[in-house]
Every structure is written in C-alpha cells, then in structure tokens.
Amino acid sequence: MTSPVLALDVGGTKLSAALVAADGEVTFARRVPTPAAAEALFAALVDVVDGVICDAGSPALQGIGVSLAGWDELPLREGLEERHPGIAVRVRNEGVCFAVAEHWLGAGSGSANLLGMLIGSDVGGGLILDGRLIDGGTGNAGQIGHVVVDPVGPVCSCGGIGCLQAIARGPNVVAWARDHGWVAAGSAAEPELAASARAGDPVASAALALAGTAVGIVIASAAALLDLDLVVVGGGLAESGDVLFGPLRRAVERHLCVPYGKRLEVLASGIGAHAGLVGAAALVHRGDAYWSGG
Numbered sequence: 490m491t492s493p494v495l496a497l498d499v500g501g502t503k504l505s506a507a508l509v510a511a512d513g514e515v516t517f518a519r520r521v522p523t524p525a526a527a528e529a530l531f532a533a534l535v536d537v538v539d540g541v542i543c544d545a546g547s548p549a550l551q552g553i554g555v556s557l558a559g560w561d562e563l564p565l566r567e568g569l570e571e572r573h574p575g576i577a578v579r580v581r582n583e584g585v586c587f588a589v590a591e592h593w594l595g596a597g598s599g600s601a602n603l604l605g606m607l608i609g610s611d612v613g614g615g616l617i618l619d620g621r622l623i624d625g626g627t628g629n630a631g632q633i634g635h636v637v638v639d640p641v642g643p644v645c646s647c648g649g650i651g652c653l654q655a656i657a658r659g660p661n662v663v664a665w666a667r668d669h670g671w672v673a674a675g676s677a678a679e680p681e682l683a684a685s686a687r688a689g690d691p692v693a694s695a696a697l698a699l700a701g702t703a704v705g706i707v708i709a710s711a712a713a714l715l716d717l718d719l720v721v722v723g724g725g726l727a728e729s730g731d732v733l734f735g736p737l738r739r740a741v742e743r744h745l746c747v748p749y750g751k752r753l754e755v756l757a758s759g760i761g762a763h764a765g766l767v768g769a770a771a772l773v774h775r776g777d778a779y780w781s782g783g
C-alpha cells in the first residue's frame with residue numbers, strides 16, 4: 490500500500506497540515522492561524538506537523554507536499570528537508586496546487602488541458618497541458634493574476650498596472666463597491682457583497698460584474714493561447730455564484746471567438762475546503778505523471 494503524503498497548506502490566514510492517502514482521503518487534519526511575523530511561521534508549521542505525525546502514530550511518508558501563499562519557498566523547503574531527512578519535499582504556490590487538486594479529484598478530473606484559477610485575497614492559477622504540470626522557469630507558470638487586462642487600470646501588488654489581480658482580487662472588488670456607494674457593515678466582505686448583488690443592489694452587482702468580466706476576458710485570452718479544454722475557478726470570490734459567473738461567461742463568449750474555443754468549459758471548483766491540502770499531496774502522489782510524462 491502506498492504511504493500517505495504529509496500535506497501542508499500555508500495560507501495567508503491559516504496554516505493546515507494533514508495526511509493525504511493515495512486516493513485523496515484527508516486524515517488527521519490540523520489547522521492554526523498563520524502567524525503574522527514571518528519568523529514565527531516555521532515554528533508554527535513544525536508544531537502543526539508534529540501534531541499530525543504524532544496523532545497518526547508516526548507513519549512512513551511517501552513525501553511532503555506544500556501549498557504556499559505569499560511566503561518565500563526556499564527556507565521552508567530547506568527547513569522541512571532538514572527535519573525530515575530522506576523524504577522528498579515538493580513546494581508550489583497555491584494556484585498551482587489548486588489546479589492539480591482540481592485535476593486529480595475535482596471538476597478537472599479527466600481533462601488534459603486545464604487552467605485552475607483561484608480568486609480570493611489574491612488571484613492565482615496553475616496550468617496543466619497534455620496532462621503535464623507546466624512549471625515555467627521558476628515553478629510559477631499559470632500566474633494568471635498578473636496578466637494585464639486594463640493598461641490604464643489600477644496598480645497591482647506586483648507593481649504592474651491593470652493586472653487582473655488588481656481588479657478582481659476579493660478585497661479590491663469590495664473596495665470598488667464601497668467607493669461607488671455600496672453601504673455595508675464595517676467588516677463586510679466578499680460574501681456580503683455577493684448577497685447584496687443577489688438581492689438586487691446595483692452597485693454590488695456592478696462590482697462583481699466588473700470582476701467577472703475581467704476574469705472572463707483573461708480566460709478568453711488564455712484559452713486562445715493555450716487551446717484549453719477547461720478552466721476551473723475557485724477561491725472566496727468564486728463562491729459568489731451567478732452574480733460573478735454570469736458576467737464572466739458572457740465575457741468569455743464575447744471575447745473567445747477562435748473556432749477551437751467553442752469547446753471551452755468554465756466550471757466552479759469541485760474540490761471544496763481541502764483543495765490546498767489535496768493539491769499539495771498531488772504534487773507527490775501524482776508527481777510522476779505531472780513531471781515525467783507517465
């Protein structure tokens with residue numbers, strides 16, 4: 490029997506670890522808040538990992554997979570390799586892990602040419618073409634959030650102008666709505682904005698339509714470039730439902746006009762809350778298929 494993978498999901502707000510079996514079953518999951526200070530991150534990670542390994546009775550591990558959002562990869566990987574000698578550690582950003590999770594067990598199961606997109610506090614993504622995970626030069630291929638959608642648009646966290654992320658990341662969509670008169674309680678965020686839009690609020694609807702349209706335009710461009718079968722969209726803002734996906738699909742229809750684009754499907758995430766852990770585990774469990782063409 491194949492040993493489980495120790496999977497870690499290092500997010501901006503939470504830190505999760507679990508064992509993930511070869512069939513994707515997640516067990517012994519633990520979760521803590523992500524420490525604010527980068528120096529405290531590794532200690533918190535070690536605590537969570539040791540807890541999972543102890544709960545599980547120190548099982549043999551197939552490897553360690555890490556889904557990473559917004560942190561430097563190298564010290565994390567080296568630290569894990571030092572603590573778990575002889576065990577392969579694979580680290581990719583959360584967008585890549587989302588894409589492989591959807592490809593393995595979610596909406597992208599069975600699709601050979603897939604773009605996974607995460608629209609949350611950032612906009613990320615990962616690419617699978619001909620069944621292979623596309624890494625690019627530094628393992629960051631698929632970073633669709635930094636594709637330019639409006640050359641005179643807002644400034645992005647990367648320093649660029651008019652990136653998709655600057656327009657469609659959840660907090661920016663909420664900020665746009667507030668700037669245009671959407672009135673909501675102090676901490677109201679993406680779920681409240683989506684509820685407002687569904688209730689017919691015109692500003693909330695316009696904010697999500699703007700984001701959905703921008704996402705749709707970028708999907709159309711990506712599909713024209715890469716001849717994709719499928720785009721799977723997940724992340725917090727994607728839970729808005731039709732108020733986001735309606736304008737998104739209309740933009741894809743309007744802008745993706747090449748004949749081979751007609752077959753493109755755009756689906757909402759099918760993998761649920763454990764996507765980061767499942768994707769991190771897939772880096773190891775499915776590594777041979779993704780990187781060796783098997």
Ligand SMILES: [Zn+2]
Pocket residue numbers: 634635636645646647648649652654655
């Ligand atoms: Zn950018």
